[in-house]
Amino acid sequence: MEFNTALLHKNFSGDKASGSTMTPIYQVSAFSHSSAEQLEKVFNNKAPGYAYSRIGNPTVTSFEARIAALENGAGAVACSSGMAAVTMALLNILESGDEIIVGAGLFGGTIDLLKDLEAFGITAHFADEVTPQNVEPLINERTRAVFAELIGNPKLDIVDIESVSNLAHRYNIPLIIDSTTATPYLVHPIDFGADIVVHSTSKYINGGGNAISGIIIDSGKFEWDTEKFKGMKEYKKYGKLSYLAKLRNGIWRNFGCCLAPFNAFLNSVGLETLGLRMECLCSNALKLAQFFETCKDIEVNYPALESSEYYALTQKLLKGKGGAILTIRAGSKEKAFELINNLKFATNATNIGDTRTLVIHPSSTIYAHSTEQQKENAGVFDDTIRISVGIEDIADLIEDFGNAISKINN
Numbered sequence: 001m002e003f004n005t006a007l008l009h010k011n012f013s014g015d016k017a018s019g020s021t022m023t024p025i026y027q028v029s030a031f032s033h034s035s036a037e038q039l040e041k042v043f044n045n046k047a048p049g050y051a052y053s054r055i056g057n058p059t060v061t062s063f064e065a066r067i068a069a070l071e072n073g074a075g076a077v078a079c080s081s082g083m084a085a086v087t088m089a090l091l092n093i094l095e096s097g098d099e100i101i102v103g104a105g106l107f108g109g110t111i112d113l114l115k116d117l118e119a120f121g122i123t124a125h126f127a128d129e130v131t132p133q134n135v136e137p138l139i140n141e142r143t144r145a146v147f148a149e150l151i152g153n154p155k156l157d158i159v160d161i162e163s164v165s166n167l168a169h170r171y172n173i174p175l176i177i178d179s180t181t182a183t184p185y186l187v188h189p190i191d192f193g194a195d196i197v198v199h200s201t202s203k204y205i206n207g208g209g210n211a212i213s214g215i216i217i218d219s220g221k222f223e224w225d226t227e228k229f230k231g232m233k234e235y236k237k238y239g240k241l242s243y244l245a246k247l248r249n250g251i252w253r254n255f256g257c258c259l260a261p262f263n264a265f266l267n268s269v270g271l272e273t274l275g276l277r278m279e280c281l282c283s284n285a286l287k288l289a290q291f292f293e294t295c296k297d298i299e300v301n302y303p304a305l306e307s308s309e310y311y312a313l314t315q316k317l318l319k320g321k322g323g324a325i326l327t328i329r330a331g332s333k334e335k336a337f338e339l340i341n342n343l344k345f346a347t348n349a350t351n352i353g354d355t356r357t358l359v360i361h362p363s364s365t366i367y368a369h370s371t372e373q374q375k376e377n378a379g380v381f382d383d384t385i386r387i388s389v390g391i392e393d394i395a396d397l398i399e400d401f402g403n404a405i406s407k408i409n410n
């Protein structure tokens with residue numbers, strides 16, 4: 001099955017009972033059962049079925065099954081947000097005293113989260129770039145995971161997950177990849193050795209900017225050493241599904257960060273056009289980046305540009321495409337603000353992966369809680385503008401940015 005066909009048909013065939021082409025929105029809290037015996041079985045995983053929507057809901061299950069299949073995973077658990085997915089993916093295997101190694105170019109919310117986790121005895125070590133050379137010296141007997149964004153948002157650095165997963169596996173450590181900005185259209189991280197994949201599905205998978213959500217996909221391939229990961233002992237019997245079984249029966253259900261059925265439905269609708277949107281978005285982003293290269297006093301960062309240090313990795317991992325985010329530097333904070341204020345079509349908002357082009361000044365917003373050093377490590381400078389390219393016609397986008405740039409230069 002090719003990609004666009006898979007979006008519609010892989011692990012999905014509508015609602016068999018009614019013939020409904022989409023899984024309906026089961027907008028309920030609870031599911032009734034014919035007998036107390038039956039509900040006892042469902043509650044104790046002795047019979048399939050649903051009891052309560054915090055624990056499971058058919059609309060959500062359908063979305064999870066489609067994403068798991070698309071990402072070549074053993075299964076998936078959907079969450080109320082991308083941040084919930086990142087949090088649950090980590091806390092499912094961490095305990096007080098544990099350490100993780102992460103990329104410095106992470107999403108601002110994730111950097112804030114890692115600081116929050118310090119209060120629970122979990123320490124994150126930052127690697128400037130997630131490469132085997134940088135990661136290996138940070139590994140010790142307390143290390144329990146390597147976590148990285150495949151395409152850093154907004155640093156746009158690309159992790160060679162093949163070499164990093166090889167290293168992590170030599171030390172019996174799983175590689176967890178946030179693949180939000182890469183999307184399944186560009187890469188299936190599991191095929192390159194990632195063990196757990198997370199997405200903020202609020203972004204490209206939803207695609208219309210109309211619901212917050214996240215998802216965790218497990219490859220089912222990592223061999224959990226129960227001396228290292230003591231909590232996994234009880235779940236080893238689930239084999240390929242042990243990580244997800246622990247998650248579902250433990251911290252995910254008890255933190256209560258379930259995905260709402262309505263949002264799962266919106267995501268399933270959005271998912272079906274992911275391929276069409278990404279094709280247009282990546283093409284627009286490259287053309288816009290090439291346009292910025294011709295602009296005096298503007299510095300552009302986009303991994304699929306031949307001038308980018310990540311060009312070779314886009315060829316190796318991402319089918320030569322660079323995704324739909326680029327950053328530019330305008331020369332000063334004032335100029336960056338003026339440029340944003342001069343734009344007609346690009347909307348000033350904190351989101352990515354919408355149909356419309358979005359811009360933001362990350363230093364004063366998403367990274368407002370970060371130190372100067374953290375900002376610099378994440379590729380966020382005082383004059384940086386992040387652009388999440390939309391599906392508008394490229395001629396209009398180039399004209400809009402061209403006009404806004406010429407105004408600040410006057």
Ligand SMILES: *Cc1c(COP(=O)(O)O)cnc(C)c1O
Nearest residue numbers: 081082083107153180200202213
């Ligand atoms: C947006 C984002 C998140 C957080 O997702 P939410 O759905 O906003 O909670 C995590 N990682 C990356 C790379 C993101 O872009």
